[in-house]
Amino acid sequence: LQFPARLNCAHELLDRWVESGQGDRPCIRAPGGVCWTYAQLQAQANRIAHVLVREMGLVPGNRVLLRAPNNPMLAACWFAVMKAGGIAVATMPLLRAKELKQIIDKAQVSHALCDHSLAGELEAAAAQCPTLQQLRHFRDPSPQGLEAAMARQGAQFDNVATAADDTCIIAFTSGTTGQPKGTMHFHRDVMAICACWPPHVLKAAPDDVFIGSPPLAFTFGLGGLLLFPMSIGASTVLLEKAAPPLLLPAIQEFGATVLFTAPTSYRAMAADAKRLRIGAPHGGTLRKCVSAGEALPAATRQLWKDATGIELIDGIGSTEMLHIFISADEAHAVPGATGTVVPGYQACVLDDEGRPVAPGVIGHLAVKGPTGCRYLADERQRQYVKHGWNVTGDAYVLDERGYFHFQSRTDDLIVSAGYNIAAPEVEDALLAHPAVAECAVIGVPDEERGQLVKAFVVLREGHRPGEALVQELQDFVKRSIAPYKYPRAIEFRDSLPRTETGKLQRYRLKPGAV
Ligand code: 3UK
Structure with missing residues (x-):
């Protein structure tokens, strides 16, 4: 991969389309009939870039905290930061003041653009953050709001001539344990992820409509729901709320064709996806479905295929590497x-x-x-x-x-009576049972075996917890994987602890965890 020494990813992903006469293409859609073309997104981003530079005193290299549910203004703010040569530090919507303060301190954040609906926790953090000097709220009708400032600025902006290896993103790991860790990415990294996985594995087209659940603050969502569609001139649907019961009707409403979400969400949507005939093979619009964030069990792959006719595209990526680095397309998938x-x-x-x-x-x-x-x-x-x-x-x-x-x-490797047991293998075996909706397997201390395999199980509707079912699930696991791996203890729960990115937090199920 070769990039010119001077590279600004906002030019490559956004301005380029307008300059080549394709500014009228639909770019970002949102509920309520919102549809911004590439030219409209560019005009918004340009106005915000002016506000950042002229009214908020931003200089290249400053770190700008971004905070919003997935919506068009968040996308405009992200590109504004790129254009102005700043560094975007996007934060997960559910973070509290304490976590925001850690991020602001670690990343030395000086500026913030925040959706009005998520202002509370940031205001609380800002009071204790000496580096944070400038904060504006958007979707805020007041005269102090970002939109009022944008109205004072023009829609033309000369991008800062950033170097290809200028940092433009500091992304924090969601972390299944411990403190958030910051990772740095350059303008050329943003273009590199658009040049690797999408053309080789996803193979989407300019008329595709992307949709999904991961927040843009999670690099899985940033790539899948913003960078990848824009790198090919396609459109994307940004949903503020994308829990499974809302995602399915949105796919229908927008005629979405490419879906990004986590394994747990595919499991939760399967039954309704089948009823609504959401997959293109069944007459719906959806043709490509991507799963990442945690391992995709073979049982979930099969469940979704039965429900939609679509073979899932699994991929492991990380915040450290920015996006997916091991994956398989539909034709090469191995359960x-x-x-x-x-x-x-x-x-x-x-x-x-x-x-x-x-x-x-x-x-x-x-x-x-x-x-x-x-x-x-x-x-x-x-x-x-x-x-x-x-x-x-x-x-x-x-x-x-x-x-x-x-x-x-x-x-998460469990060592029981000298055997190494991978928790996800036992989970995969349990998920193949029709009574199991979700499950988590951990090792709990045991005098005799060192650790004991214990499963936490959430049942599908219509199934009753009890000794008989425990026995049945244990026998079921013993028949599908090596018998020594079966869960010697099973506890039924209504739900399991997960991160905002869909990852199971097994450590929170350990004895004595809070
Ligand atoms: C796990 C997977 C098995 C794995 C991410 C796609 O998840 C992303 O980034 P994070 O930094 O976490 C990374 C860790 O998550 N994981 C992710 N995908 C898979 N394990 N199969 C998978 N398909 O433990 C990895 O080390 O939150 C995913 C794109 C961008 C991302 N940031």
Whole structure:
């Protein structure tokens, strides 16, 4: 991949379409009949860039916190920051003041643009954040609001001539445990992810309509719902609320064709997706469905295929690498495997000493490529980046054909009576049972076995918890995987703890966790 020394991703993804006479193409859609063309998005972004520079005193390299549910103004603010040579620090909508303060301090944020509806926690944090000097609210009708300031500015803006390797994003990991970690990405990284996975695996077209649930603050959502559609001149639907019961009607309303969401959301939508005949093979509009954020169980792949006729595109990506680096398209999907390495990237499986293991042997996944991995914290960089390889924290097996098979997060390997048991393998086996809607498997301390395999199960409607079902589920698991892996304890729950990005938080189920 070659990029010119001077590169601004806002020009490549947005201005370029207007300059080539395609500014009238639909770009961003939203509920309530909103549809912004590429030219309209550009005009909004230009006005915001002027406000940032002229009224808020932004200089290139300043860090700008962005905070909003997925909506067109958030997209305009993101491009405004790129145009002005700033660094976007997008924050997950559900974060509280305490977490926002950590991010503001770590990233040395000086400016913030915040949706009126999410102002509360940020105001609370701002009072204790000395670096944060300038804050404007959008979708705020008051004279102090961003829109009033935009009205004072023109719709033309000369982008800052950023270098290809100027940082433009500081993304924080959602983290299944511990403190948020900041990772830095350049303008050329933004273009690199558009050049790797989308053309080789997704293969979407300019008339596609993208839709999905991940927040734009999560780089899975930023790529899938903003950068990738815009890199090919397609359109995207931004939904402020995209829980499964709202996502399905939105797919129908907008005639969406490409969907990005997490495995848990595919499971929750399957029954209704079937009833509504949402898949193109069943007469609906949806033709491509992407799953990421956590492992896709073979049972979930099958469930969605039965419901829609669509083979899911699985892909593992990370905040560190910005987007997906191992994946498989519909034609090359292997149930239970994530896929093969995406062109442009290299991946391998290493032992504890950092030596490659033989095919079929479990080890640590390591990846390198045109993006990542640059942590804000030096200590983190020393620990997780070795000879340019990013160690992701995932236990994987590489097979003879080059397919990578996810086993577990390295922290989620259960050692019971001397056996290594990957929690997701037991979960996958349980999910194949018709009574199981969701489940989580952890190791709990046990005098005899060291750790005991314990499952937490959420039942589908119409199924009753009880001893008989416990027995049935245990027998069911023993019939599908090695019997020693079966969950010796099963507890029924109404729901499971998850991050905003759809990841199971197994650590919150451990005895004594809060
Ligand atoms: C896990 C998966 C198995 C895995 C992400 C696509 O999830 C993203 O970024 P995060 O930094 O988390 C990274 C970790 O999540 N994971 C993600 N996808 C898969 N495990 N199969 C998968 N398909 O533990 C990884 O190390 O939150 C995903 C694009 C951009 C992203 N940031």
